[in-house]
């Protein structure tokens with residue numbers, strides 16, 4: 240029996256919706272990654288802001304409350320929108336905040352078409368002591384896709 244936590248970052252709500260759907264299917268808790276800075280409302284301004292973050296390796300400060308009993312979770316389902324073919328820097332901030340040793344990480348993303356592959360590679364680099372599975376693109380998801388994804 241796994242103890243699963245769904246962690247996600249979502250700028251405009253699409254990934255949040257998928258995270259909530261997975262949470263309902265698995266009866267698992269969710270945790271939203273929240274940044275101190277507010278990203279711009281418009282798509283184009285968010286592109287400019289996040290491009291600057293990637294270029295300067297800026298990791299935005301997080302304001303979400305610490306996850307209680309983090310050590311008790313053995314599976315982290317980590318959701319985010321693809322930004323510039325990879326995960327947003329807010330996800331990097333999150334990954335640097337916790338110790339993932341011995342945990343399994345299952346990345347899932349929403350995107351305009353890009354896959355999760357580059358993000359999964361980055362997560363592997365950032366969490367060398369975790370088992371990071373291949374990511375899935377989850378622009379839509381259902382019960383059977385979830386069980387196929389998480390099967391042992």
Ligand SMILES: Cc1cc2nc3c(=O)[nH]c(=O)nc-3n(C[C@H](O)[C@H](O)[C@H](O)COP(=O)(O)O)c2cc1C
Nearest residue numbers: 249250251252253254320323324349350351352353
């Ligand atoms: C800054 C930025 C960069 C993006 N880069 C990509 C990309 O490289 N590939 C892609 O398919 N979609 C890209 N998108 C589209 C988002 O991944 C997509 O709209 C996502 O589902 C939004 O999720 P959210 O509502 O949870 O924020 C980008 C969007 C933004 C705002």
